[in-house]
Ligand SMILES: Nc1ncnc2c1ncn2[C@@H]1O[C@H](COP(=O)(O)OP(=O)(O)OP(=O)(O)O)[C@@H](O)[C@H]1O
């Protein structure tokens with residue numbers, strides 16, 4: 163009784179705040195014509211963000227999987243190195259990592275592609291979080307499953323492939339999907355090395371027109387179109403991999 | 408097939424799980440039952456016999472050939488056996504059918520169609536055909552254990568090793584599973600099993616091994632061990648568990 167009243171109250175509060183925010187946003191006096199000349203720029207920025215996020219997403223999964231493998235390898239040196247990497251990346255700001263990656267590291271090896279460096283730095287950053295998500299998922303599979311697999315005669319590789327990973331995927335998905343959405347939004351920080359991505363284009367439109375809201379509001383829609391499908395896909399995959407424990 | 412254990416010992420840290428175990432199992436010992444108090448070393452002995460672990464001391468041999476010690480050889484050795492644990496055996500993400508088919512295909516290199524046919528044959532024999540497409544969570548404990556048993560013996564293992572296969576089941580399911588194991592015993596399958604079901608041990612065992620404190624207290628034909636135990640420990644244990 164109290165519980166349902168409470169959840170009713172919460173829903174009402176949420177709905178009211180949502181309507182209020184929506185009303186405030188919608189009722190603002192906009193001058194969309196101010197940013198009309200920048201439409202093409204915004205679109206090309208959005209496409210850049212789409213492309214660089216996709217590339218970074220794929221690369222971060224690969225690096226994340228390698229880091230997880232390194233941690234679980236049982237070799238002390240490699241698991242220690244992976245740990246240090248993960249803690250180092252997770253404990254420091256992405257902004258400085260991007261600056262160091264481009265102006266110091268890429269410069270030292272003579273690589274000059276801002277977009278390329280951006281993708282790599284973003285992947286390395288996101289991979290540290292993914293590695294922890296993967297590791298937690300794999301370690302959550304009970305020891306009895308390993309024992310069963312061993313008794314059957316599976317090798318370690320077969321155990322991962324047929325027993326551990328298929329079960330871990332479902333547990334990993336929600337957190338991994340969240341990390342992918344973060345990666346897309348974090349890509350906006352690449353403005354510090356002047357990658358012409360979505361947020362960068364909005365900043366420029368704003369700087370030239372002083373139409374702040376008109377320049378930045380499209381970001382809401384643009385990023386949501388990128389992150390929402392990931393959410394949907396993750397839900398879909400969770401259903402597909404669903405089974406009772 | 409002969410299996411010989413000489414002065415076998417196994418430690419886990421400071422615990423001596425097995426000490427100075429010497430037993431000889433001959434061709435006639437088709438059904439061997441391990442009994443004894445909790446912590447006596449039954450599971451440990453089964454794991455050694457099945458190649459899931461290696462002994463710290465002593466020697467195990469099969470037909471005069473020493474048990475392997477390296478992981479690839481051990482894996483090959485394990486593939487010749489079938490193992491069933493107390494519970495939580497099956498892979499929860501796979502259907503009953505897939506649980507049986509997967510090892511046949513991936514470990515024993517059967518054709519998928521042949522593996523399917525074999526799985527259906529075994530499961531039919533176990534009266535579980537209607538449940539083939541269910542996942543473990545959709546089956547009762549007894550049904551899960553029957554599927555696990557089907558998986559353990561689908562590849563016709565040389566020896567079936569069963570570690571307290573019915574301990575986690577309620578009495579009715581217990582009976583279902585014990586009936587199946589009795590059938591397997593009758594059909595000539597070599598079985599080593601540990602159990603707390605004394606009635607079953609007495610009825611089906613050719614040889615009974617009594618383990619206590621990691622040592623073999625008594626080893627011999629079921630009739631002798633149950634009716635005329637030599638050791639005082641065995642006598643006390645039996646009178647305690649037989650009381651109810
Ligand atoms: N993996 C392990 N790590 C540490 N100690 C262990 C391990 N496995 C067994 N032991 C110890 O070894 C001894 C023998 O254990 P084992 O499981 O073989 O006994 P058991 O006869 O099977 O007992 P139960 O009837 O309770 O299953 C026990 O004292 C146990 O605590």
Ligand SMILES: [Mg+2]
Nearest residue numbers: 449450570571
């Ligand atoms: Mg045991």
